[in-house]
Amino acid sequence: MSAPSYFQRLSRYYLLYTGGFIAFLVALAVLESEGMPRVWIGYLFMFATIVLYAAIGVLSRTSNVSEYYVAGRRVPALFNGMATAADWISAASFISLAGGLYLHGFDGLAYIMGWTGGYCLVALLIAPYLRRFAQYTIPDFLAARYGGGAGGRGAPVRMMAVGATIIVSFTYVVAQIYAVGLIASRFTGVDFSVGIFLGLASILVCSFLGGMRAITWTQVAQYIIILVAFLLPTMWLSVKHADNPLPQVAYGAVLPKLEQRENALRVDAREIEVRGIFRQRADGWSARLAALPASWEAGRDEVQRKLDAVRLRNASLLEIRGAERALIAYPKSAEEAARLWAQLRDANLARARPPQPHAAPFAAPDEATSDIKRNNFLALVFCLMLGTAALPHILMRSYTTPSVTDTRTSVFWTLFFILLIYLTIPALAVLVKFDIYTYLVGTEFSKLPTWISYWANVDKLNPLITVADINGDGIVQLAEIAIDGDVLVLATPEIGGLPYVISGLVAAGGLAAALSTADGLLLAISNALSHDIYYKVVDPAASTQKRVTISKLLLLGVAFIAAYAASQKPADILSLVGAAFSLAASTLFPALVLGVFWKRANHAGAIAGMVAGFSMCLYYMLHTHPILGGSAAGQWFDIAPISAGIFGVPAGIAVLVLVSLCTRPPDIRTRALVDHIRAPE
Amino acid sequence: MNDDDLARRALLAARALHWRRTRRLTAALLLLWLATTFGTVFFARALSGWSLFGWPLSFYLAAQGAALVYLAILLVYALAMNRIDRRFARQLAEQA
Numbered sequence: 001m002s003a004p005s006y007f008q009r010l011s012r013y014y015l016l017y018t019g020g021f022i023a024f025l026v027a028l029a030v031l032e033s034e035g036m037p038r039v040w041i042g043y044l045f046m047f048a049t050i051v052l053y054a055a056i057g058v059l060s061r062t063s064n065v066s067e068y069y070v071a072g073r074r075v076p077a078l079f080n081g082m083a084t085a086a087d088w089i090s091a092a093s094f095i096s097l098a099g100g101l102y103l104h105g106f107d108g109l110a111y112i113m114g115w116t117g118g119y120c121l122v123a124l125l126i127a128p129y130l131r132r133f134a135q136y137t138i139p140d141f142l143a144a145r146y147g148g149g150a151g152g153r154g155a156p157v158r159m160m161a162v163g164a165t166i167i168v169s170f171t172y173v174v175a176q177i178y179a180v181g182l183i184a185s186r187f188t189g190v191d192f193s194v195g196i197f198l199g200l201a202s203i204l205v206c207s208f209l210g211g212m213r214a215i216t217w218t219q220v221a222q223y224i225i226i227l228v229a230f231l232l233p234t235m236w237l238s239v240k241h242a243d244n245p246l247p248q249v250a251y252g253a254v255l256p257k258l259e260q261r262e263n264a265l266r267v268d269a270r271e272i273e274v275r276g277i278f279r280q281r282a283d284g285w286s287a288r289l290a291a292l293p294a295s296w297e298a299g300r301d302e303v304q305r306k307l308d309a310v311r312l313r314n315a316s317l318l319e320i321r322g323a324e325r326a327l328i329a330y331p332k333s334a335e336e337a338a339r340l341w342a343q344l345r346d347a348n349l350a351r352a353r354p355p356q357p358h359a360a361p362f363a364a365p366d367e368a369t370s371d372i373k374r375n376n377f378l379a380l381v382f383c384l385m386l387g388t389a390a391l392p393h394i395l396m397r398s399y400t401t402p403s404v405t406d407t408r409t410s411v412f413w414t415l416f417f418i419l420l421i422y423l424t425i426p427a428l429a430v431l432v433k434f435d436i437y438t439y440l441v442g443t444e445f446s447k448l449p450t451w452i453s454y455w456a457n458v459d460k461l462n463p464l465i466t467v468a469d470i471n472g473d474g475i476v477q478l479a480e481i482a483i484d485g486d487v488l489v490l491a492t493p494e495i496g497g498l499p500y501v502i503s504g505l506v507a508a509g510g511l512a513a514a515l516s517t518a519d520g521l522l523l524a525i526s527n528a529l530s531h532d533i534y535y536k537v538v539d540p541a542a543s544t545q546k547r548v549t550i551s552k553l554l555l556l557g558v559a560f561i562a563a564y565a566a567s568q569k570p571a572d573i574l575s576l577v578g579a580a581f582s583l584a585a586s587t588l589f590p591a592l593v594l595g596v597f598w599k600r601a602n603h604a605g606a607i608a609g610m611v612a613g614f615s616m617c618l619y620y621m622l623h624t625h626p627i628l629g630g631s632a633a634g635q636w637f638d639i640a641p642i643s644a645g646i647f648g649v650p651a652g653i654a655v656l657v658l659v660s661l662c663t664r665p666p667d668i669r670t671r672a673l674v675d676h677i678r679a680p681e
Numbered sequence: 682m683n684d685d686d687l688a689r690r691a692l693l694a695a696r697a698l699h700w701r702r703t704r705r706l707t708a709a710l711l712l713l714w715l716a717t718t719f720g721t722v723f724f725a726r727a728l729s730g731w732s733l734f735g736w737p738l739s740f741y742l743a744a745q746g747a748a749l750v751y752l753a754i755l756l757v758y759a760l761a762m763n764r765i766d767r768r769f770a771r772q773l774a775e776q777a
Contacts, residue, residue: 412759416752
């Protein structure tokens with residue numbers, strides 16, 4: 001048997017690699033203490049890791065179809081699990097999740113539950129059967145199972161599955177590439193678009209040369225960096241606040257201390273004073289809103305008068321510029337003013353609220369609001385779970401193991417490696433919150449730590465953190481701190497007082513998280529285009545050489561389109577990433593699961609079910625998402641648009657079942673296929 | 682009835698039994714998954730008064746407990762399915 005030796009050889013390589021990485025860290029730490037400038041550390045981290053990923057790509061280059069699409073189906077379960085974990089842990093998990101927990105407390109945990117529980121569905125309902133089916137993509141499975149179309153090859157089902165794959169994966173990949181640009185530009189000072197194309201280069205060398213095989217081995221390397229980058233600063237904070245290096249265990253002891261701090265800050269006289277000032281400001285905006293449109297005209301005249309006044313008294317150019325800018329920024333119409341001022345009123349109101357207890361579930365002023373929060377939490381958890389079990393770039397991974405048994409073990413390892421990070425995320429949020437509530441609150445403004453001014457200046461238009469002396473007492477109050485969730489993880493090393501090399505490490509970890517996910521997504525898209533559309537529909541006679549070449553060219557094309565989309569900083573795409581889960585769940589989940597567990601499901605049912613699930617989900621989003629032109633007034637049962645799948649999935653299942661029952665049962669070949677994938681090897 | 686036919690029937694019977702066991706295991710674990718998820722969220726307010734090593738129980742369940750149950754489900758599934766597969770192989774071997 002050569003399998004054990006292959007596994008041992010891989011283990012040896014990756015142990016050596018981990019050792020090398022730690023040596024690199026230590027060397028940089030020594031160099032930093034010898035006085036190497038910060039910018040160089042940032043450069044070294046960015047370039048060393050990107051070159052590393054590219055090198056693995058070059059080493060695993062291949063033109064073999066099976067190697068390119070499914071890594072030769074010989075990735076051992078443990079390594080497949082690790083690679084899938086890296087595929088899964090996206091920029092959002094690494095950078096934003098802990099910040100979300102910091103800001104929303106218990107209510108943020110919906111993401112932790114949803115993004116882990118989905119793997120139960122993957123393992124129990126889908127992955128082993130896909131592996132038994134042993135083809136290349138998700139549309140492959142749906143087309144073979146449901147048939148139909150010309151010659152029973154299932155072209156219509158295939159095209160719909162390809163469409164869903166592309167819509168879902170593209171939204172997702174744009175967000176990853178955007179994060180790559182953000183991290184690269186912040187830590188090396190290069191321009192945002194240059195950062196995007198640097199990251200893109202590394203993604204391309206890797207996926208372009210070696211497809212799934214190169215991606216798998218790169219992702220294992222990236223997972224190790226993600227893990228070290230996330231655990232190291234959190235363990236440091238854990239030792240600092242709980243004298244225990246295991247943050248997942250230790251933060252239980254910090255929670256009661258945090259609660260005491262919250263209670264103290266809730267009744268603190270100066271805090272109440274600051275919150276009162278914000279309430280007054282909010283009241284001011286409310287008054288202006290109530291007096292529209294007269295208040296808008298009065299305000300415009302006021303701004304115009306100021307500009308005339310500074311011009312008349314020949315004030316400095318700077319002052320005139322300022323007054324001009326105020327006039328330009330002033331709302332153009334009463335409607336615009338209504339929207340803008342309502343935002344300002346809400347922002348001030350939010351800051352006038354006392355701190356919510358971190359661990360309290362669904363905190364709300366009254367029972368009904370609290371129930372709405374609970375229902376939304378539940379709906380979001382189920383949408384994220386069902387979506388996880390329908391994401392093509394994750395499901396694609398079940399094809400790469402040597403056997404069905406290995407696929408089942410691999411999903412276990414995937415969740416194991418994801419949990420190493422995900423169980424640490426709530427701990428990090430609590431530890432940082434305790435640190436800020438205890439040490440930052442109460443310092444004098446003259447002695448603010450340097451990380452605040454650094455992060456405040458990164459993005460001047462939408463500051464990631466602002467600390468302003470609202471009540472003029474010279475001391476920081478909690479209500480005076482406004483922090484953006486995305487800054488939390490990246491700033492953790494500085495908050496905890498760690499050397500800059502750890503900041504570089506965390507940035508490299510965020511970069512690895514974004515790149516690994518982008519790799520998997522790009523491959524999912526280009527495989528759908530090349531394998532499912534070109535080979536299966538356009539030119540079934542294509543040679544294997546031609547198929548792989550077409551696949552590589554398409555990958556290049558898709559990557560550039562995605563990078564271009566990301567470089568436009570599309571706020572609306574980014575805010576829709578969460579919605580991708582609902583869309584994937586509504587469209588693909590019913591067809592995938594019923595395809596395995598219900599023999600009676602047929603071609604017409606699958607088509608109708610996919611259309612119904614997709615339309616229902618899309619309709620609800622268009623109807624309720626403000627960015628898509630809907631409004632919250634159209635919500636059913638007060639469910640937020642991100643959880644549209646809670647209506648889409650049942651609609652998809654119901655229509656699939658009904659239409660299947662009303663049309664002819666599937667032929668004997670399909671029934672034999674279902675028997676085959678259910679049977680043990 | 683010839684030998685081929687008998688062997689074919691034995692295979693089909695063994696497959697049917699294997700699929701029944703798989704289905705039962707899947708249903709049981711799915712139920713556990715659903716109960717964990719739904720229970721943790723739906724009863725979060727009621728459980729927040731209890732505490733576990735310093736954590737309020739509902740916070741612990743949502744942050745770690747539920748995810749650890751999910752991991753256990755995957756482990757049990759992988760091990761139990763291996764057993765079911767082995768029993769299938771043994772049954773075929775006995776009948777042959």
